[in-house]
Amino acid sequence: MPWPFAKTRLLQPGESQTLTFSLSAGDLASYDAARSAWVAEPGSYTVHLGSSSAFKQTSAFELEKKVLTEQAHKALTPREPITELTKK
Known part of the structure; x- marks a missing residue:
């Protein structure tokens, strides 16, 4: 998900x-x-x-409740349990 970003046009001094x-x-x-x-x-x-990185202004807000924005699907979930190899 890209971060919101905006850039001004080329501004003249004082504009x-x-x-x-x-x-x-x-x-x-x-x-x-x-x-x-x-x-x-x-x-x-x-x-x-x-x-x-020198911020000029900040603004705060509250998110009141948990929001599920996208449900993923377990398309590649293994059908059998996987036993991971470990060093002995």
Whole structure:
């Protein structure tokens, strides 16, 4: 999942441009192997804005509940248990 990113056009000194973008639950999701799904966990999230690693502004928001964004399918799950080799 690509990160939201925007870039201004070439700005003249003193000129500004407003950029907007949206974040979806899918942008916040991580893979939950136990559920075989991408899940966005509830909690506090902070967005950092800036022209480099020196952030100029931050904005915070809450995700109220867990959101399942994509259910994966166990297409390649082994039919038989796998015994892993170990050193003796």
